[in-house]
Amino acid sequence: MYITENSKVIIQGITGKQGIFHTHLMVNYGTNIVAGVTPGKGGQEIYGIPVFNTMKDAIQETCADTSILFVPARFTLSAAMESLIAGINMTCIITENVPVFDMIKLVEKAREKRLHLIGPNCPGMLIPDKIKLGIMPSDMCQYGDVAVISKSGTLSYEITKAIGNSGIGVSAYVGIGGDPVRGTTMREAVAYYSEDANTKIIVLIGEIGSDEEEKTAEFIKSNVSKPVIAYIAGKSAPEGKRMGHAGAIISGDFGTAKGKIEALKAAGALIADLPWDVPKIIQKLT
Amino acid sequence: MLEYESKEIFSKFDIPLVKNILILKGEDIEEKVRGFSFPAIVKAQIAIGSRKKAGLIKIAKSTYEAISLCDEYFNITIAGFHVEAILIEELVTIEHEYYCSIALDTSGRQFYLIASKEGGIDIEEVSKTNPDAVVKESLSFQEGVSEVLANEVACQLGFSGKQIVTASQIFMNLWDIALNLEAQLVEINPLVLTPLGIFAVDGKMILDDAAAFRQPIVQKLQHKKLTALEKLSKKAGFSFIELSGDIGILANGAGLTMALLDVLSELGLQPANFLDVGGGASKERVYKALELIFKLKPKAVLVNIFGGITRCDIVAQAIIQALNDFSNAPPIIIRLTGTNEKEGIALLKEANIEAFQDVMEAVKKVKEVLSEQDVYN
Numbered sequence: 229m230y231i232t233e234n235s236k237v238i239i240q241g242i243t244g245k246q247g248i249f250h251t252h253l254m255v256n257y258g259t260n261i262v263a264g265v266t267p268g269k270g271g272q273e274i275y276g277i278p279v280f281n282t283m284k285d286a287i288q289e290t291c292a293d294t295s296i297l298f299v300p301a302r303f304t305l306s307a308a309m310e311s312l313i314a315g316i317n318m319t320c321i322i323t324e325n326v327p328v329f330d331m332i333k334l335v336e337k338a339r340e341k342r343l344h345l346i347g348p349n350c351p352g353m354l355i356p357d358k359i360k361l362g363i364m365p366s367d368m369c370q371y372g373d374v375a376v377i378s379k380s381g382t383l384s385y386e387i388t389k390a391i392g393n394s395g396i397g398v399s400a401y402v403g404i405g406g407d408p409v410r411g412t413t414m415r416e417a418v419a420y421y422s423e424d425a426n427t428k429i430i431v432l433i434g435e436i437g438s439d440e441e442e443k444t445a446e447f448i449k450s451n452v453s454k455p456v457i458a459y460i461a462g463k464s465a466p467e468g469k470r471m472g473h474a475g476a477i478i479s480g481d482f483g484t485a486k487g488k489i490e491a492l493k494a495a496g497a498l499i500a501d502l503p504w505d506v507p508k509i510i511q512k513l514t
Numbered sequence: 515m516l517e518y519e520s521k522e523i524f525s526k527f528d529i530p531l532v533k534n535i536l537i538l539k540g541e542d543i544e545e546k547v548r549g550f551s552f553p554a555i556v557k558a559q560i561a562i563g564s565r566k567k568a569g570l571i572k573i574a575k576s577t578y579e580a581i582s583l584c585d586e587y588f589n590i591t592i593a594g595f596h597v598e599a600i601l602i603e604e605l606v607t608i609e610h611e612y613y614c615s616i617a618l619d620t621s622g623r624q625f626y627l628i629a630s631k632e633g634g635i636d637i638e639e640v641s642k643t644n645p646d647a648v649v650k651e652s653l654s655f656q657e658g659v660s661e662v663l664a665n666e667v668a669c670q671l672g673f674s675g676k677q678i679v680t681a682s683q684i685f686m687n688l689w690d691i692a693l694n695l696e697a698q699l700v701e702i703n704p705l706v707l708t709p710l711g712i713f714a715v716d717g718k719m720i721l722d723d724a725a726a727f728r729q730p731i732v733q734k735l736q737h738k739k740l741t742a743l744e745k746l747s748k749k750a751g752f753s754f755i756e757l758s759g760d761i762g763i764l765a766n767g768a769g770l771t772m773a774l775l776d777v778l779s780e781l782g783l784q785p786a787n788f789l790d791v792g793g794g795a796s797k798e799r800v801y802k803a804l805e806l807i808f809k810l811k812p813k814a815v816l817v818n819i820f821g822g823i824t825r826c827d828i829v830a831q832a833i834i835q836a837l838n839d840f841s842n843a844p845p846i847i848i849r850l851t852g853t854n855e856k857e858g859i860a861l862l863k864e865a866n867i868e869a870f871q872d873v874m875e876a877v878k879k880v881k882e883v884l885s886e887q888d889v890y891n
Contacts, residue, residue, distance in 0.1 A: 469788075
């Protein structure tokens, strides 16, 4: 399980500006935040949530199973590693600009311990009306049976809100992040939600760069029977320019929107030409 | 990264190079080339593709020819780039060209040692036309390229005798470079076999911008490749790419900004730039972004914010301030939604600025504004 409404959450970096701001929003959403961790700030309280110096202390006191990081990039490796070593089931990295080699080390540790890691440079996860583990807007949609899996943050807010506005509910919103090396790949997230009993339709929001979508398409072709709808950003993007996300770059004919759309189409996915077409396609299916 | 910069790294990590001299701009060319044996290859170091086609790689038969070629190269400017250094390399008899690299498959989160008996051409091409000629070994991050593996790959490439030791040492050194410099790609293409031994003739590297804080070389290279406006935006903390159109774009989120550019392009509208103001933007950052966009002299500016970690009220404050400070600012069309949306829209309303909640309505408004301008012009 990635997360459930019963997940007990630790905020790593709770005393920072972003940590405080988003802890407040998550608490208001109803997320069960049981502790915060900031080395050297143990003993404080933020919104009545106890702050600990280490993950070990926090887990001992609270039996937490989930963590979300609001930690600067250069400290992310050690903070996330601490979470994995402590055995946290889902570690969610919001931070941008985490070095690729740090992610490789974290992914190896997560594989070894069979734990989940998501991000970096991602908005987190949301199960509407149940739990918000992240920085996405709280009022995008209600609970339902469409899973949204996205490389991008804001674009996925846009699409998820459009889905919500047309009266369709979401079973899970998962931001896998815009960096080249991810804790959870698009293929892994699709594999997870293709087995999830609460999900009937999967929405993919991809963008130029890497071959995540192509690998996901390969997987969908032979393993996924649920309908998949995909929107790919960057159709007009120039070659060789990094479009905001570290991972969003076309090199030669590798990583183009066209290639991704063709691969997904061939795998049977329905392609949305505009972000706002996604809910229309879902409505046609139901 | 320029050829000579890759080669400086190769040489630091004991990857054999053919005999060479490097002349930096401003150095005494005559003194540098004295004693070097000619004919030799003279290569201008400049950040453009296909230097050979542009006549920037030539053979000099004598010291005299080399000096006049260097003088010529140092005075060339192509597409705004100038020649910052010249590499002169000994001519060698190539018996065979190979390929080798350490490459990270980012989506697979796996490093590979890739090598081929067919070098000197694009490895992707070889993989398609002659897949049997490509050796691809997955590497564990802890172990990297072991001696056993390196020897095996050297044998598979057809090296024999002493060559095996040299080649396998090169493969191990490539891993050392990747590990030490946090490179996602370290490539030698071609790796050549000559009567004098095995040498790396050309190379390529992809380093990690995010590791700049602990990799001085990344800092140095990053700074060099940016334009003046890009340096400005980098310092301010947002990503910015100059495009050729006339509509300034300020948006948040790389994906949303890209999607917005796609929508505009499809409607025949031409964006002047890509600007993702970044997550959790402060008032100062949004203001600086607007200031930068105004410098492009666009006919209109489209602001599209979907607040997550970014707060709509802060964006609104920055826009109001910028419109106050820049009396000749182009029309700004604003779409705000997400975190603190109500507060943001209320602030704009107080300042008599219209804001949309729907993107397509905002885009329509941009079109209207542009056609109105066309009527008056």
